[in-house]
Amino acid sequence: MEGLLTINNVWMMICTGLVFFMHLGFALLEIGLTRQKNTINILFKNLFIITMGLLLYCLLGFNLMYPGEFNGFIGFAGFGLSSPLVDGSLDLAYNEGYTYWTDFLFQGMFAATAATIVSGAVAERMKLNSFMIFVILYVGIVYPIAGSWKWGGGFLDEMGFYDFAGSTLVHSVGGWAALVAIWLLGARIGKFKDGKIGAFPGHNMPFATAGVIILWLGWFGFNGGSVLSADPELTSLTLVTTCLAAASGGVSSFLVSTIMYKNYDITMFLNGILGGLVGITAGADQMSPTDAILIGAIAGAIIVFGVALIDKIRLDDPVGAVAVHLICGIWGTLAVGLFGKLAGFDQFINQLIGVACYAAICIVGSFIIFYLLKITIGIRVSAKEETEGLDMHEHGMDAYPDFGLNQH
Amino acid sequence: MEGLLTINNVWMMICTGLVFFMHLGFALLEIGLTRQKNTINILFKNLFIITMGLLLYCLLGFNLMYPGEFNGFIGFAGFGLSSPLVDGSLDLAYNEGYTYWTDFLFQGMFAATAATIVSGAVAERMKLNSFMIFVILYVGIVYPIAGSWKWGGGFLDEMGFYDFAGSTLVHSVGGWAALVAIWLLGARIGKFKDGKIGAFPGHNMPFATAGVIILWLGWFGFNGGSVLSADPELTSLTLVTTCLAAASGGVSSFLVSTIMYKNYDITMFLNGILGGLVGITAGADQMSPTDAILIGAIAGAIIVFGVALIDKIRLDDPVGAVAVHLICGIWGTLAVGLFGKLAGFDQFINQLIGVACYAAICIVGSFIIFYLLKITIGIRVSAKEETEGLDMHEHGMDAYPDFGLNQH
Amino acid sequence: MEGLLTINNVWMMICTGLVFFMHLGFALLEIGLTRQKNTINILFKNLFIITMGLLLYCLLGFNLMYPGEFNGFIGFAGFGLSSPLVDGSLDLAYNEGYTYWTDFLFQGMFAATAATIVSGAVAERMKLNSFMIFVILYVGIVYPIAGSWKWGGGFLDEMGFYDFAGSTLVHSVGGWAALVAIWLLGARIGKFKDGKIGAFPGHNMPFATAGVIILWLGWFGFNGGSVLSADPELTSLTLVTTCLAAASGGVSSFLVSTIMYKNYDITMFLNGILGGLVGITAGADQMSPTDAILIGAIAGAIIVFGVALIDKIRLDDPVGAVAVHLICGIWGTLAVGLFGKLAGFDQFINQLIGVACYAAICIVGSFIIFYLLKITIGIRVSAKEETEGLDMHEHGMDAYPDFGLNQH
Structure with a gap:
């Protein structure tokens, strides 16, 4: 029935727009949690990711x-x-849920997301040229090949691995590369000094908060669109589980961090929401509201400990990308074997195997790219550039050029 | 017909997302109209409201x-x-306009809104702990009970009271609590001194403006979704009346305030738009375009006088929440008896009774909560904390930590 | 079939919301690319445009x-x-794609856009009163008459001129007025001094970037809604061509400007994306993905040269509105004769004639309005006001009043 295709396709186009909008969320979150002097650099990277990512996905991805x-x-x-x-x-018989064009565009918007995750982790010290080359190779080649294993009908799909909207296929794929990158890059100057962990507060909490709310909204499309039709039961259940996991992730992260640090830390609240969202993504269509709340709550706690862990092992992740996208991505993927309709020992093993396979391709793929870049053109800016800010050196501009000039 | 449910449900899910997005609008408006030193505190409150609000609405609301x-x-x-x-x-026969899950989520997004209105009014001086307890009790218990009287099919619904999308059920419910709260809290230090009204300009007009435009967009879902289906005539009429009331509210507020104060005051323009939106909300599906323009224009004028009135009676409402949400909420509710298809003396009396009943439950409910908090853990921060800012004291952070450090 | 009308109308309402949202994009882009001292003035103009624009479109447009x-x-x-x-x-038989109300509102959201384009070009030096009068006359009278020539079924429509979503009817209509306005207004003080071009960096790159991403999202509705139904093939193809042109416009502008200026200039990237979007707008439903990428890439290059050209002829366009909206608008309109399904010599001539006719009505119309304003109440603020900022003089406020007061 053409009417049903039309409805489904409308829903999928809206979800496409919402996933696109997540790029604004990521950009605002990343600049909000980092220092002012690197703002343009981060915005530039995000513009490059979304534009080049789409073109590459059209060309070959x-x-x-x-x-x-x-x-x-x-x-x-x-x-x-x-x-x-x-x-x-x-x-129009291509699929009852969407047209060929919608299919391409929805998936294309997903593709760029993985690289965006890396952008935050390497912020404030990575060379722009090297980052752009990484994006081309990782979004253009590694992400789609890895994706084909499950969503393209590959061996992990055959085996029974389940990842509804990409806790692993998108978030962990980005998270593994982020982990490899920050390991090869090293910490920002002053981050780990004399056995202490330096505080590098982000320069704009309203941007960070706006970013997270936009990301949450975008997740309506990210998960809601992963139903691949407007099926009323599945789409609406998915939105409910998504929102409840986000809510419980935020509250849990806030409570745990308040107990641990005696402080109402807004960045923990924000990352807890994101952790809940990443956590529910693998099984958003399989969970009851209660399952979703539990998965989100555990993700929120994971965030607090995950961020502390990354610091402890002396890795410098300015925005908490590894805790949010990698650790909660793994958690969400495993949770499909523990909660909801698919729960069971066999499924849990399948999920473990899936996590391991993605770890393998992503670690190897991103290591090869970053390592080759490191030994050729280099991946890290000079100490002078890092200290003075990438904006002035790479872009010859300040993000807020005349702020304060006409204050009273 | 399942196709029609699918369409309706798609529309309702989109509207749910738009109402969710209003929380970003409120957050940006509130921080924009207040001082920089309390920014994180306001953002934190708004994150708490949306996350805890959803969980409470799931648990019992x-x-x-x-x-x-x-x-x-x-x-x-x-x-x-x-x-x-x-x-x-x-x-799926639950309702032809939406599934059970969509019903919950759409209404859940509304629930949190009432508390957000209070957040703005009590900004810059209320203890965070007390505010969070208030949110739990007001969103968890008072709001849904009050809502049941009309939307749940209670006695006001039986009687013939009409409130399409919540001029009273949402906006006045928030507005009454805001009024009670600012009365019990007292004004910010320095607001009313030596018979003069201190000027406390907000710290970021772009955020305030972005907030209002996002709220306007969100109102597409707030009012458009209150049709509870995608009925083409009603939804599209509702969007037209909503937008025209917003437009005439803004223009009217701008003209009246320019005449009175000889100044193009952007905050009046912004609050005028919001006043028009709140004003049309009770009858958005009942009005002609001309009715909508008149209702909005009157709301816009009300804003200018309402804000002055609140100042005159020595109440300190940093963002104008009482004028926007309570006074225009009452205006919009009464307007259903004066304009549009339902206009008539009997309806006007019904509307008056409805307004009075909501005044009763909200004033009593919020007074009990705030008064008990006041005599136990207290509702107001110390003078030192207020002067230095809630961000440093409650959150140990500054919203814009390194702004200005690397200026030229 | 009522179901199909319902689907189509849902899509058109969503697109209406997205086009509305573009006003936030324009506002953020314009304030981002200009100086802090004129921020409120620009926000105020944009609020005026969207509110008064809707009311005028309802009254007569x-x-x-x-x-x-x-x-x-x-x-x-x-x-x-x-x-x-x-x-x-x-x-409901009015049209199978939308109701009468949706028709009005969708077109009403378009109407205000043309004036917004002018707002950016005249920023930082034009009198607010004069600008508001211009808006009333141009949006109220010139835009709709010009629009009737094609979309209203007028002589250009009869002739075979094609402009799918408004490269000419919206963007060039705004762009021609912008060109006339900046010519009559003159450059900002210090812009062209001693044969040199002064640098006036915008005050907030995150706002500018957020503005462009929001505009891109809004274009989903601007072009997607111009299908005037939810036809699955046409809407989804349109979104694909729109996004690919935006992507290639951005990448092209970035590459060309990097080669020319040896600098990763984010404002070029941003304007390149917009140029690609404006360029594809006239034929978004007629192009293949490859056509779209080429049209966008050429538009991106045009931006770099266009911005330089405007500077060279000593016109001062703070946000690059003429290059983006006028030059790329003409390019996109002509491209319909060069690429895609309509390509051909006859069509190219039709497109040329269309461009010429719109040039005529817009140049004449805007010249009459601006010239009459110039010789009566004046169009330019005093040198003192310009130097000190329009915010303090026209609005008695600063956009960021207490920034920096409580820095550490």
């Missing part, structure tokens, strides 16, 4: 990720987009 | 507000969510 | 733009809105 019939590990349906035609018009 | 068959005053359908099933699947 | 049967040059169906009725209810 879509056909790497959804190769059709393939060996389950890697396949490629050719460069560029080739819309399925019937009698010269777009074949 | 939804079933207090929509208890099914009840005595018309108070009823409770039990803790938690219990989705209606048929043959083990969600009963 | 809609009926000037869509007069029904008319002579093809000018027609008027009467003041106010008059919804088509059948048996006392709204006639």
Whole structure:
């Protein structure tokens, strides 16, 4: 029925827009949690990711990720987009949930997200040129091949691994690369000094907060669109589990961090919300409201300990990307075996195997890219540039040039 | 027809997302109109409201507000969510306009709004702990019981009181509590001194403006979703009346304030838009475009005089919440008896009775909560904390920590 | 089928909301790219445009733009809105893609956009009163008459001129007025001094970036809604071409400006994205993905040279509005004759004629308005006001009043 395709496609286009909007959320969160002197650099990286990411996904990513019939590990349906035609018009029987064009665009918006996660982790010290090359290779090649293993119908899909909207396929894929990157990059100057952990407060909490609220809204599309149709029961259940997990993640993170640090720390609240969202993403369509609240609450606690852990092992992650996207991504993926309709020992093992396979491809893939960049053009800016800020050196501009000049 | 449910449900999910997005609007408006030193505190409160509000609405609010068959005053359908099933699947015959899950989430997003209104009014001087307890009790208990009187099919609904999307049920419910709170709290230090009214300009007009535009957009969902289906005539008429009232509210407020104060005051323009939106909310589906423009224009004028009145009676409302949400909420509710399809003497009396009943429950409910808090743990921060800012004292952080450090 | 109308109308209402949201994008972009001391003035203008624009479009614009049967040059169906009725209810047979109310509101949101484009170009030096009068006349009269020539079924529509979503009808209409305005206004003090071009960096790059991302999102509605239904093939193709053109516009502008100026200039990246969006707008439903990428890439290059050209001819356009909206608007309109399904010599000539006709009405219309304003109440603020900032003089406020007061 064409009417149903039209409805489904409307929903999927809206979700596409919402996932696109997440890029503003990421950008505001990342600049909010970092220092003013690197603001333009982060914004620039995010603009590059979304624009180049879409072009790459059009050029090759879509056909790497959804190769059709393939060996389950890697396949490629050719460069560029080739819309399925019937009698010269777009074949609307392509899928009852969306058109070919919507399919491409929705998935394209997802593709860029993985790189955005890395952007936050490497902030304030990575060379822009190297980062851009990383984005091209990771978004263009690693992400879609990894994605094909499950969403493209590859071997992990055959095996029974479940990842509804990408706790692993998107968030951990970004998170592993973030982990490798910050390990190879090293900490920002002054972060770990004389056995102490330096405080590098972000420069704009309203931006960080706005970023998280926008990300939460974007997750309506990220998870809601992953139903791949407007099915009323599944889409609405998904929105409920998504929002409840976000809420309980935030509250849990706030409570745990308040107990531990005797302080109402807004960055923990923010990352707790994100942790809840990442955690629910793998099974958002499989959980009851109670499951969702529990998954979110555990994710919120994980955030507090995860952020402390990353600090403890002397890795410098300015925005908490590894705790949010990698650790909560793994948690959410495993939670599919522990909660909800799919829960069971076999499923849990499947989830573990999936996590391990993605760890392998992402660690290897990102290590090769970052390591080759490190030994060739370098990945880290000079100490002078880092101290004075990447904005002045890479962009010749200040993000807020005349602030304070006409104050009273 | 399942297709129609799917369409309706898509619309309702979108509206749910838009109402959620209003929380960013409120947060930006409130921090924009207050001083920099209390920014994190306000953001934190807003995060708490949306997360805890959703959890509470899941735990008990939804079933207090929509208890099914009840005595018309108070009823409770039990803790938690219990989705209606048929043959083990969600009963899609629950409502032709939305699924059970969408119903919960849409109403849950509304619930938190009432508390957000209070957040702005008590800004810059209320203890965070006390505010959080207030939120739990007011959003968890008072709001849903009050809501059941009309939207839950209670006695005011039986009587013929009309409130389409919540000029009274949401905005006045928040507004009355705001009024009680600022009366019990007292004015900020220096606000009323030697018979003069101190000027406390907000610290960020772009945030305030962005907040209002986001709120306007959110109102597409707030009013548009209150149709409770995607009925093409009603939803589109509602968006037209909503937007025209917002526009005429803004223009009217701007003109009246310019005439009175010989100054193009952007905060009046902003609050005029909000006043128009609150004013149209009770009857957005009943009005013609001309009615909507008149209702908005009167609301815009009310804002200018309302803000002056609050100052005159020595109440300190940093963001104008009482004028916007309470006074324009009452205006909009009464306007249903004066304009549009329901206009008439009997309806006007019904509206008056409704306003009075909500005044009663909200004043009593919020007074009890705030008064008990005041005589126990206290509701007001110390003078030192207020002067130095709540951000440093409650959160140990500054909202913009390194602004200005690397200026030229 | 009522179901199909309901779906289509839902899509059109969402698109209406997205086009409305573009006003926040424009506001943030414009304040981001200008100096802090004129921030409130710009925000105020944008609030005025959207509110007064909607009211004017309701009063007369809609009926000037869509007069029904008319002579093809000018027609008027009467003041106010008059919804088509059948048996006392709204006639749902009005159009299968939307109701009468949605039609008005969607087109009303477009109407204000043209004036917003001018707002950016005249920023930091134009009198607010004069600007508001300009808005009333240009949005109220010139825009809808010009629009009727094509979208109202006028002589250019008869002739075969094509402009899908307004590269010419919206963007160039704004762009021509911007060009006339900055020519009559003159440059800001210090912009062109001793043969050199002064640098006036904008005060807030995060706002500018957020503005562009919001505008891109808004374009989902601007172009997606211009299909005038939720037709799955056309809407989804349109979103794909729109996003690919934006992406390639940004990347192209970034590459060209980096080659020319050896600097990663974020404002070029931002304006390149906008240039790509404006460029694809005239033919977004006619292009293949490859066409879209090419059109966007050329638009991105045009931005770099266009901005330099405007500077070279000593016109002062603080936000690059002429390059983005006028030059890329013309490019996009001509591109319909060069790329995609309509490409051909005859179509190219039709496009040229269309561009010329809009140039004529817009240059003449805006010149008359601005010239009359200039010789009567004046269009330019005093040198003192310009130097000290329009915010303090026109609004008696600072946009960020207490920033820096409580820094450590």
